[in-house]
Amino acid sequence: MADQELTEVAHFLWEAGTLKAARRTGWWMAGVRDPESVAEHAWRTSVIASVIATLEGADAARAAHLAVWHDSQETRTGDVNHLGKKYAAPGDPEAVTADQTAGMPEVLRTAVRALVAEYEAKESPEAICARDADKLECMLQGLEYRSQGYAEAQRWIDNSRARIVTDSGQRLADELLKQSPLEWLRAAMGEKGGRRADPTT
Numbered sequence: 001m002a003d004q005e006l007t008e009v010a011h012f013l014w015e016a017g018t019l020k021a022a023r024r025t026g027w028w029m030a031g032v033r034d035p036e037s038v039a040e041h042a043w044r045t046s047v048i049a050s051v052i053a054t055l056e057g058a059d060a061a062r063a064a065h066l067a068v069w070h071d072s073q074e075t076r077t078g079d080v081n082h083l084g085k086k087y088a089a090p091g092d093p094e095a096v097t098a099d100q101t102a103g104m105p106e107v108l109r110t111a112v113r114a115l116v117a118e119y120e121a122k123e124s125p126e127a128i129c130a131r132d133a134d135k136l137e138c139m140l141q142g143l144e145y146r147s148q149g150y151a152e153a154q155r156w157i158d159n160s161r162a163r164i165v166t167d168s169g170q171r172l173a174d175e176l177l178k179q180s181p182l183e184w185l186r187a188a189m190g191e192k193g194g195r196r197a198d199p200t201t
Contacts, residue, residue, distance in 0.1 A: 048133035
């Protein structure tokens with residue numbers, strides 16, 4: 001690997017860090033003053049992708065890997081919400097990725113471009129699971145915001161649920177819709193009202 005190629009990789013690592021501060025702008029319309037970052041969304045999406053893929057019999061590591069990179073272009077385009085896309089289309093993800101990786105070592109450049117192309121093609125089982133994870137994460141975030149008093153988050157909950165296509169993703173979504181955000185904690189603590197509580201106590 002040439003020194004300049006290593007420099008370009010290092011540049012991208014700085015660039016990727018900007019997603020920790022980049023906000024998911026659609027939530028502003030629901031009244032959320034300080035919404036989640038793109039990086040926060042991508043992390044949980046990756047976890048969910050691995051879960052859905054495992055349940056669907058797909059390659060969990062590959063699905064999670066796709067999810068890691070699915071919004072990486074937003075370092076340069078920002079997060080363009082659905083209303084914004086009506087007026088100004090965001091950059092093509094594959095074209096942005098090509099620019100981001102242009103000076104990197106060929107092995108890395110090729111791998112990252114292939115991941116983004118696979119996600120955008122929406123064809124492989126892993127891409128389908130990763131895309132479902134993106135929708136399920138948005139739904140889950142909406143449920144959390146709704147529980148914090150942002151009633152308008154219901155729009156995001158409904159729209160995200162309607163776009164999930166895998167059986168496992170749909171079943172997980174329906175289960176999440178039955179729960180409250182802290183039900184997991186009550187169950188973990190063995191408290192009444194949590195599903196793991198001892199019914200004899």
